Amino acid sequence: MSGLFYSARTGGFYQVGIHRDMPADAVPISAARHAALVAAQETGRRIATVDGRPALARDRARTTSGVHAAVTARIKAEAARRILAIASLEQQSNDNAALAVAALAGALSEQAAAALERRAAIDAVRARSNRIEAMLAGLDLAALARFDAATAFDGDEA
Secondary structure (H helix, E strand, O other): OOOEEEEOOOOEEEEOOOOOOOOOOOEEEOHHHHHHHHHHHHOOOOEEEEOOEEEEOOOOOOOHHHHHHHHHHHHHHHHHHHHHHHOOHHHHHHHHHHHHHHHHHOOOOHHHHHHHHHHHHHHHHHHHHHHHHHHHHHOOHHHHHHOOHHHHHHOOOO
């Protein structure tokens, strides 16, 4: 078992050890199936859900704007995945409360300092996502079809 899962509700992939919160409808998939789905998606196919499991749907129109929209969606999904790996939604909410209490008290607690560190990491992911999206404007259809959102986050700064 690869520790990879697919959620029909979110349309996303999840990996044990990276994601703290796993959707209730997540079903296990093999690493090979995940790789095949992602590879097909990079060529313009879309991932649909059949009986709660990921499946490939018919090819989308291969227009530059259509592929651009698909790549932008993958960038946003990758950013969301990375943000949730830093802090769950519940943790982010608790961090906001801790920062509000610290602001009212006029003193930075250890909890608030940790919250600020997580917030800085999340803000860095968001900023990187925005820079990656801005890079897309200069790509042609072939480059857009090959664009790997996950790798782009790990690459050199734009």
